[in-house]
Amino acid sequence: MRFTSPSPTRSSTRLAVALALAAGCGASHAAAPEKVTLGVAIPTATHGFTGGIVWWANQAKKELEAANPTLKVIVKTAASTPEQANQVQDLLVVNKMNALVILPLESASLTQPVSQVKNKGVYVTVVDRGLTNPAAQNAYVAGDNAAFGRLPAEYLAKRLNGKGNIVILRGMPSTIDNERVNAFQAEIKKHPGIKVLDAKYGNWNRDDAFKVTQDYLTRFKAIDAVWAADDDMAIGVLKAIEQAKRTDVKEVFGGAGAKFAVKKVLDGDKLVQADVSYSPKFIYDAIKMTATARLKGEALPARTIIPSVLITRDNARQFYFPESPY
Amino acid sequence: MQPTPTTPSTEPASKPGPKPAAIPGLAHLKAAGPLIALILLCIAGAFLNPDFATVDNLMNVLTRTAFIGIIAVGMTFVIVSGGIDLSVGSMAALIAGAMIVAMNALVAGANPPGPVGIVAAGIALALVFGAAFGTAHGLLITRGRIEPFIVTLGTLGIFRAMLTWLSDGGALTLDFNLAETYSPVYYQNLLGVPVPVWVFALVAIAGTVILNRTAYGQHVQAIGSSEQVARYAAIRVDRAKVLTYLLLGVCVAIATILYVPRLGSATPTTGILWELEAIAAVVVGGTSLRGGAGRIMGTVVGAILLSVIGNILNLTSIISVHLNPAVQGVVIIVVAYLQRGRR
Numbered sequence: 001m002r003f004t005s006p007s008p009t010r011s012s013t014r015l016a017v018a019l020a021l022a023a024g025c026g027a028s029h030a031a032a033p034e035k036v037t038l039g040v041a042i043p044t045a046t047h048g049f050t051g052g053i054v055w056w057a058n059q060a061k062k063e064l065e066a067a068n069p070t071l072k073v074i075v076k077t078a079a080s081t082p083e084q085a086n087q088v089q090d091l092l093v094v095n096k097m098n099a100l101v102i103l104p105l106e107s108a109s110l111t112q113p114v115s116q117v118k119n120k121g122v123y124v125t126v127v128d129r130g131l132t133n134p135a136a137q138n139a140y141v142a143g144d145n146a147a148f149g150r151l152p153a154e155y156l157a158k159r160l161n162g163k164g165n166i167v168i169l170r171g172m173p174s175t176i177d178n179e180r181v182n183a184f185q186a187e188i189k190k191h192p193g194i195k196v197l198d199a200k201y202g203n204w205n206r207d208d209a210f211k212v213t214q215d216y217l218t219r220f221k222a223i224d225a226v227w228a229a230d231d232d233m234a235i236g237v238l239k240a241i242e243q244a245k246r247t248d249v250k251e252v253f254g255g256a257g258a259k260f261a262v263k264k265v266l267d268g269d270k271l272v273q274a275d276v277s278y279s280p281k282f283i284y285d286a287i288k289m290t291a292t293a294r295l296k297g298e299a300l301p302a303r304t305i306i307p308s309v310l311i312t313r314d315n316a317r318q319f320y321f322p323e324s325p326y
Numbered sequence: 327m328q329p330t331p332t333t334p335s336t337e338p339a340s341k342p343g344p345k346p347a348a349i350p351g352l353a354h355l356k357a358a359g360p361l362i363a364l365i366l367l368c369i370a371g372a373f374l375n376p377d378f379a380t381v382d383n384l385m386n387v388l389t390r391t392a393f394i395g396i397i398a399v400g401m402t403f404v405i406v407s408g409g410i411d412l413s414v415g416s417m418a419a420l421i422a423g424a425m426i427v428a429m430n431a432l433v434a435g436a437n438p439p440g441p442v443g444i445v446a447a448g449i450a451l452a453l454v455f456g457a458a459f460g461t462a463h464g465l466l467i468t469r470g471r472i473e474p475f476i477v478t479l480g481t482l483g484i485f486r487a488m489l490t491w492l493s494d495g496g497a498l499t500l501d502f503n504l505a506e507t508y509s510p511v512y513y514q515n516l517l518g519v520p521v522p523v524w525v526f527a528l529v530a531i532a533g534t535v536i537l538n539r540t541a542y543g544q545h546v547q548a549i550g551s552s553e554q555v556a557r558y559a560a561i562r563v564d565r566a567k568v569l570t571y572l573l574l575g576v577c578v579a580i581a582t583i584l585y586v587p588r589l590g591s592a593t594p595t596t597g598i599l600w601e602l603e604a605i606a607a608v609v610v611g612g613t614s615l616r617g618g619a620g621r622i623m624g625t626v627v628g629a630i631l632l633s634v635i636g637n638i639l640n641l642t643s644i645i646s647v648h649l650n651p652a653v654q655g656v657v658i659i660v661v662a663y664l665q666r667g668r669r
Binding site: 080093 | 377380382383386390495496497499502505509513587588589590591593595598640641
């Protein structure tokens with residue numbers, strides 16, 4: 001607080017110094033490597049797969065922060081869409097993130113909140129469940145959802161010799177669920193002898209899958225195969241079938257290569273003889289790719305797809321990782 | 327006005343004037359309890375994490391509080407009149423779903439009006455639904471003479487089931503262009519303050535004026551104090567009660583109108599547990615669940631207080647964020663304990 005008015009020469013010198021400093025800062029900012037604060041917004045471990053996601057995300061954080069001192073990674077998990085929307089906002093306002101890796105809980109609900117932070121200059125990588133407006137994301141990393149739906153359809157058609165009744169359990173309403181189911185249905189259409197009786201949402205959740213399967217078993221007296229579309233849901237399906245003491249179901253096909261399901265395939269289980277890979281490790285890959293690119297000020301390719309493979313008794317050994325959480 | 331109450335305590339808001347407190351100003355101090363707690367909490371928050379005290383963060387907290395806050399203002403009227411409404415979360419979900427379905431239908435229809443017109447139609451529809459549901463509650467409770475708890479417990483199930491049926495178990499998503507037109511309602515700032523905060527302020531002021539400065543507000547408090555006596559005082563009890571539920575329905579509609587542009591979608595889990603959060607805000611603000619006296623500004627402070635607690639816990643690492651609801655639960659119990667002597 002000055003009580004004497006500064007002389008004109010002093011104030012103009014101050015102004016010149018301030019301007020020079022600002023220019024200098026601007027210049028040096030452009031040349032120096034970017035200091036990256038990477039926000040990671042993922043679902044809480046509601047089921048085995050998301051448990052794997054959380055574990056891999058924290059692995060990525062540990063390894064990347066140790067290797068890069070100018071990188072800060074903040075991992076937030078959310079149980080509901082408003083919570084995740086809040087976290088995305090806080091990561092920008094409070095933590096001042098300049099890059100975001102997000103696995104949206106629901107594609108439609110998170111599109112607006114993510115679009116808002118992208119418009120404020122945050123680089124956005126979306127993993128797995130894509131947003132309904134691709135303009136709201138800079139890069140997309142996912143497993144091969146089309147193969148995830150196609151491979152079980154091919155396998156089941158062969159297993160049932162082209163004839164039979166199948167029921168489908170869908171996941172949570174999201175773009176990837178739509179991709180998978182559409183790919184499955186497209187493949188099944190090539191086998192006119194196979195009839196899809198129904199496709200209801202199981203939300204990738206054992207309890208919901210159990211309830212939905214119970215309803216199916218009550219409504220349909222003859223079911224040849226169940227596409228459970230997820231290994232966690234497959235557990236719910238198997239329990240429901242066991243409880244109803246039904247013998248008509250020949251195969252339950254899950255998905256994502258959870259270690260207990262791969263073990264069943266390895267051991268030659270009666271109902272679970274095949275699976276398809278879709279590892280939660282892709283969050284680790286997405287975080288690593290985003291951090292590496294942003295530290296250099298670069299962008300990622302718009303779409304990166306990690307392939308899915310059919311797992312049968314012959315190659316199950318390669319997909320069995322007992323120490324991993326999923 | 328009302329005959330002298332036989333119960334020992336007196337609430338300042340039941341008569342528009344100074345209260346007969348033993349120590350002058352003590353009742354004022356008790357009423358200011360939640361506000362003092364909020365101020366202390368904010369100071370503590372600023373110490374624990376300087377990012378808490380930024381304008382951006384505070385605006386975010388206020389914006390998120392707006393939904394529960396607006397509903398809680400309406401809930402204050404219902405609770406003061408001696409009733410309760412457990413269905414507000416499900417009502418919000420159903421109104422959101424109905425709005426989205428209607429707006430999507432309009433945009434896909436034969437001669438679609440412009441996006442602003444469709445959004446306006448959606449908003450009008452929401453208000454109509456809110457008023458209709460509220461009136462239905464009121465009539466079932468007064469004419470049907472069924473307990474408010476039971477009526478709203480039933481409609482809680484009915485509303486959510488109808489939404490789940492509408493959405494076929496999945497999500498109802500607003501057409502993308504409409505979502506772009508509508509999103510400023512939640513995300514835009516007017517003079518640096520987000521729109522939902524303005525609406526929250528207006529609703530709170532309107533609520534305070536209605537409760538404390540109109541004859542209707544006096545009637546509502548009288549009914550909550552003693553319904554029989556109010557009847558003898560020629561207050562039209564049934565009409566007043568129906569109006570409280572209608573007001574709450576409109577508040578729920580307003581909250582939903584602000585909520586839909588945020589995520590642009592309604593799912594079976596939208597609005598879950600909002601009723602309990604609204605009731606908690608009312609209780610923490612100083613209104614007794616038994617009714618008879620209530621303070622809208624207390625409710626507003628209560629809503630903000632619970633939100634601020636969550637925000638501070640998120641920004642600091644004192645305890646795991648999973649324990650946030652536990653801390654809020656403890657706060658509710660402590661506040662109720664401190665207020666137990668008030669009636």
